[in-house]
Amino acid sequence: MSESTLFAQRLKQARTDKKMKQSELSEISGVSIATISAYESADGTKGKNPSLENARSLAKALGISLDWLCGMPDNISEKPATYSELFKFLVYISNSAYTQVYSADRSNEYGELLVGIIEFRDTNIYNFISKWEKIKRLYDQGDIDRELYSLWLEKQYKDYNYEIAKWHEIRDGDLPF
Template sequence: MEEKEIEKAKLHTSKEWTQKKFGENLFTLMRAKGITQKELAKAVGVTAATLSSYKNGTKSPTLPVAAAIAKELGVSLDWLCGINTESELKTENANYSDVIQLLVNLNNSVDTIIDSVAVYDGAYSIDTPCIRFNNLVLDHFLVEWKDVKNLLDKGTIGKNIYDPWVAQQLKDYNCPMNEIPEKLTTVLPTEDESDNEEVPF
């Protein structure tokens, strides 16, 4: 085999491998983030059928589309293409909704029980969730989620009510983690107030 043919064969194999790896990583990430093909396709400006061909490894996206997919899913293009095997989920600009989505995805994968315990801190008896963050906003969400999830688990409400509630929370909590979501501005103290007050949750 001539040298040009060998180089051509290597390039072809590499392209096939990258296409396949891109598809596998895309499928894994969409599943982990709980995003549908239709939602992602709309967000990056392609059809659902085109996105499906990327996911199945039968077609490669253009560089701008691949970059848009990586940005939308919060990973580097290197990771999505299989060049870098370590996921680089965005953390510096993470929103509360990103963390909430991870919790909801975890609950969808593993049957999760969200409970709370009463803790007396000397001034208040606090109903504290068992999953605890050093963050009042996330703790507030956990208390709300526990109540709604308990209704779902008992059969009082169905997924037709629970799923839209989760979707609304993702919208309500979609702000940087160094800010307080608008829906909680009257509930949670500002940084100055939190230095002087103890908050009962």
């Protein structure tokens, strides 16, 4: 499979996974609708190869890595080194599967305990999830748009762009519970 074909497939997959129209992606990324269409229609013999600037803009607008969009393997070879990397992965999981973000134990409307709960014992992670729960609820309800939600996430990624504390470095007094 050619690189342009793989780029085309991944671009379209990422866009449709986010339930975005080409026009919406164009508005967010600044790349024209015609150009996005040309990228998505590439089949190795026709189509258009993206400039680095356009590929980066599209990846950012879609919340995906430029490496993945350009054809690098989609497996994770290294564990996240910073809180920012970890939070990006949590957001990726949330966007990839039917999930809800909660900062505490929850039961559903029938009083049943929800399954699949992951407990984080790190104050930074707890604080991020607590804030993320609130902003994501606003986004999911349509009270804020994708651009504001993305800006909020980008700010969090910048604020938390430092090394994850090792479990033995966290003291009980630092825990939120």
